Amino acid sequence: LDQIGPMTQNVEDAAILYDIISGHDEKDSTSAHKNDKVCDKLNSNRKLKIAVLPKHIQNANEDVKKAYDLAIAALKNAGHEIVERELMDAKFDISAYYITATAEATTNLARYDGIRYGNRVVGKDLNDTFVQTRSQGFGDEVKRRILLGNFVLSSGYYEAYYVKAQKTRHLIKDQYSKIFQEVDLILSPVAPTTANKFGELSTPMEMYLSDLYTISVNLAGLPAISIPVAKSRDNMPIGLQLIANAYEEQTLFDGALSLEKEIGYNN
Structure with missing residues (x-):
């Protein structure tokens, strides 16, 4: 879900920038x-x-x-x-998005542990270094998303939350596809x-x-x-x-x- 959003003066400038940044990237498997x-x-x-x-x-x-x-x-x-x-009620979009986004945040930010990536706050031992680094390095909203992401991906809740969010995402895509026909x-x-x-x-x-x-x-x-x-x-x-x-x-x-x-x- 992580996307760039260029800001330009007008539509023509946006088109110029699009032409510069678009195209296949050999080092990006998603392009x-x-x-x-x-x-x-x-x-x-x-x-x-x-x-x-x-x-x-x-x-x-x-x-x-x-x-x-x-x-x-x-x-x-x-x-x-x-x-x-018409599209379905946007409340379903909100639910599916934030379950998916928090799950992505959890997995993507796991590497920032003070050992491999990012800043390091040295603690009294390895575990304390890990805790202090993430406690001081992440803001409240990031911590909130990590906590929610761990919850929706945890055993016992994965099917109830994450899988349902992906099914809802499929429905959202289908309704757009129907309109664009x-x-x-x-x-x-x-x-x-x-x-x-x-x-x-x-x-x-x-x-x-x-x-x-x-x-x-x-x-x-x-x-x-x-x-x-x-x-x-x-x-x-x-x-x-x-x-x-x-x-x-x-x-x-x-x-x-x-x-x-x-x-x-x-x-």
């Missing part, structure tokens, strides 16, 4: 044998069929909903066909609210719920791009995302460039 460049073929005049999710956005606040309607009107004005589709792109919010102030989120659960609209994209292994489209009543930027089918980055960038030009948003 695809594809090297399709998109920047030189950008076409904002291409007419696409785009799905919107009227029920799926009900958890968003009013500012985000208004921005969503604004983007839909802009896409229609640009000549794109808009159709309504009929459409080119999906329009979705990036978050249910605008950005929070520092320290405003008082519990980890509040932080997790802010990922409501983005994590299913990672679970399904799809490309997506976030585009600023409006500002809230308190002058905070609101972004929406376009989601494409796997390996359809050209379609993604074409649709994003069209929306960017039609919206004319200046941040």
Whole structure:
């Protein structure tokens, strides 16, 4: 699930950067044998069929909903066909994601024991060195994910949690595949609210719920791009995302460039 998220000034810059970082890497067994460049073929005049999710956005606040309607009107004005589709309740995405993500965190961070990788805090013996290194080297959220990951992967709970999360992940991927049989792109919010102030989120659960609209994209292994489209009543930027089918980055960038030009948003 670990993905990079480049930030650029505009869609064209994102396409340029995509062309630089995409392609097969011989030292990365997870990279695809594809090297399709998109920047030189950008076409904002291409007419696409785009799905919107009227029920799926009900958890968003009013500012985000208004921005969503604004983007839909802009896409229609640009000549794109808009159709309504639905995804399953996003609460299942949250559950599947955080079980999977914590399990990954546990296994990937096990190497940082002060012996092989990372910083070392010397203790009174080997075990104490191990404990002190991880206690002082990891922040609260990382520790929380390691603990949860060990729990869901432990004997007696693996089937009840991790296996069910993977089955749910398969269902999420299947529902996207079904929608993409009929459409080119999906329009979705990036978050249910605008950005929070520092320290405003008082519990980890509040932080997790802010990922409501983005994590299913990672679970399904799809490309997506976030585009600023409006500002809230308190002058905070609101972004929406376009989601494409796997390996359809050209379609993604074409649709994003069209929306960017039609919206004319200046941040």
